[in-house]
Amino acid sequence: MKNLGLIVVLLGAIALTGCLENGGGTEAPSNNNNGDFSVITEPPPEEPDSGTGGGSTGGGDNGGTVPQPSAPNGFDINKGEVLTASNNLLLDFYPPFTSAYTKVSEDETCSSGTFASFVGSRYHLSSKTNQSVPLSVQFRDHDGRTSVCYVRRIFIDQAGPEIVFAKYPSAPVEEGTDVEVVFSVTDPGAGVQSVTCMVGAVSKPCAAGTNKIVFPKLAGGEYTLKVSATDKFNQSSEKSVTFTVTSLYKQMVQNVKVNEYQKVDILFVIDNSGSMEYEQKSMASRVRNFLDVVKGLDWQIAVTTTDPSNSTLGDGRLVPIYGQTNNYILNSSMSDTVARNALGMTLQRPETGSGDEQGIYAAYRAIERSLASTATNKNFIRSDSQLAVVLISDEDESANGAKNDPANFVKYVQTAFNGQKSVSFHSIIARPDDKACLSGEGYSAGYRYEQISKLTGGVIGDVCATDYAAQVQGIAEGVRQTLKSITLSCAPVIDSMRSLLVLKDGQVYNGARTINGVNVVFNDMLPKGDYEVYYSCLK
Incomplete structure (x- = not known):
């Protein structure tokens, strides 16, 4: 009987082994393929984690099964x-x-x-x-x-952080004044890890984001602020800005021949980047009254964009006038209705341009192209006219080259036209002190556009305004003032020791005037004649 019991146990073990070798079942499924032995599309059920101790996978004392992490989808x-x-x-x-x-x-x-x-x-x-x-x-x-x-x-991310200087002295600064430099350090990928700011061997506190460094009451000399940044991949970048502090003056004399033609060439520089989508929707209606205020002048108007790279609509090239074939310049001989509609619809850009906005650079390049008689820009800037630029943008100038600099722009115009052309630069921007605009539709403060407008006596408007009518009227009146102005080569210093003297045909001319940056603006139109202007500037 004992032997019989042993045989039964052995046979049971053999049967159990057979079941385990067959995967624990007694019959293979009959429908686990599509008839051609391709695998079915449904994923198999998740296998429970058997644990590390070889214990039960059921709901016993170990608190139940733990699901195995699933593979990525x-x-x-x-x-x-x-x-x-x-x-x-x-x-x-x-x-x-x-x-x-x-x-x-x-x-x-x-x-x-x-x-x-x-x-x-x-x-x-x-x-x-x-x-x-x-x-x-x-x-x-x-x-x-x-x-x-x-x-x-x-x-x-294969580049170091981006460093952009927004505000810095673009001309010599008088000794003993405060100097303010504003710059940003950003990295959209890995993020900024560290920022270092040095003036010579002296370290200045700075960090990721927007920085403002104030240099109080500087002595004469040349100063360089060097900003170095590293991202979290240890990729680095470095940029610097140099400015001069001086207490020396230079004596200037400028000869200007004034005619009575009342000619003005007006260049609109429009931001066509994606951030301007809100403003662009109603651009035509926002500027509808501009031509009403310049009526009676001999004007030409052209449009370019802030895009520095586009080979058709950027880099200072004039854009086609809406509704007209092969025409890039509006002029005062056109009917008011045609000109007003064409200007509004040309400014209301349909394309989405570069987010690397460079309005000062675009104006600089547009003048270069006109002087070179290049394609669309040919004949835009006339030799005997004055020049006005009107910029509309919700961001600041985004590069720091020579052609992005306000003082260099004025200097270029004076050099290119032998000091004979008055120039004004008007800006509809997110003004640096306008918190409401900057927290709304204004993308970033237009520091450099504000600077160039102040330098040339231009109007500074609000890009976030729902209607530009009032400020467009102010700009148009500013364009008229350009015809009563003499643009100097540098901003004159007027104090107890230094003054500005104007001669007409060799005689002192005492016409009432004000000084707006580099522009001497007279109350009345200047009579025709040869003028000499004596003044002092910082070296």
Whole structure:
């Protein structure tokens, strides 16, 4: 009987072993393929975690099962990273069925790639950098069945932080005055890790974001503020600005021949970037009354954009006049109705230009192109006219080159036209002290546009205003004042020791006048004649 019991136990063990080798079941499922042995599309049920101690997977004393972490849906980039300093990206694939082919596209629609043999992972070399890059993946099996389009994004950051100087002295500063420098340090990818500011061997406190450094009552000399920044990938960048403090003056004399033609050439520089979408919607109505105020003058009007790069509508090129063929310049001989509609619709830009707005640079380049008689700009600026620039933008000048500088702009106009042309620069901007605008539709304070308008006696308007009628009228009246002005080569110093003397045809001319920056503005139109202006400027 004992032997019989042992045999029964052995037979039971053998039977149990057979069941375990068959996966624990007694009959294989009969419908786990599509008839051609391709794998079904439904994913298998998740397997519970069996734990590390080999214990029960049921709901016993261990508190129940722990689910195994699921694989990423479709694919992942760099093991789930969302930011990288390399454009060579590691892709791991997790198809929903047994895949034979994989397609990788550098877009969000799986439309630009081509199918290649499936591998579990591979590297993808992106053509993009310093931006958020989309990748999409699609799978296909041997029968031609394709998966949904899986999309992931990763930010590729291969540049150090961006440093932009917004406010700094663009001309010599008188000794003993305070100097203010405003700049920003940003990094949209990895983020700013550290910022260092040095004036010679002296460190100045600064940080990521917008900085304002004040240098109080400086002595004479040359000063350089150097800003260095590093991002969290240890990528670095550096920029500096140099200014001069002096207590010395130079004596100036300027000869100007005045005619009575009342000619003025007006250049509109319009911000066509994406941030101006709100203002652009009603631009035509906002400037509708401009031509009413300049009526009676011999005017020409042209339009360019703040985009520094576009090969058709940027870099100072004049844009086509709306509703007219091969015409880039409006003039006072046109009917009021045609000119008013054409100007409004030309200013209301349909395209989305560069976010790297450079309005002073665009005006500078537009003048260069006109003097060179280049294509669309030919014949815009006449030799015997005055010049007015009207800028409309919700951001500041975004670069720091020589052609972005207010003082250099005035100097260029004076040099290019031998001191014979008066110039005024009017700005409709987010004014630096306008908190309501800056927290609303105004993207950033227009420090340099404010500076160039003050330098040339121009009007400074509010880009956030719902109606530009009042300030456009002020600008148009400012354009008229340009015809009564003499633009000097530098801002004159007027004090107890220094004055400004005007001669007409060799005799002292005492016509009432005011000084607005570099412009001497007379109350009345100047009589025709040869004028000499004596004044003093800082060196």
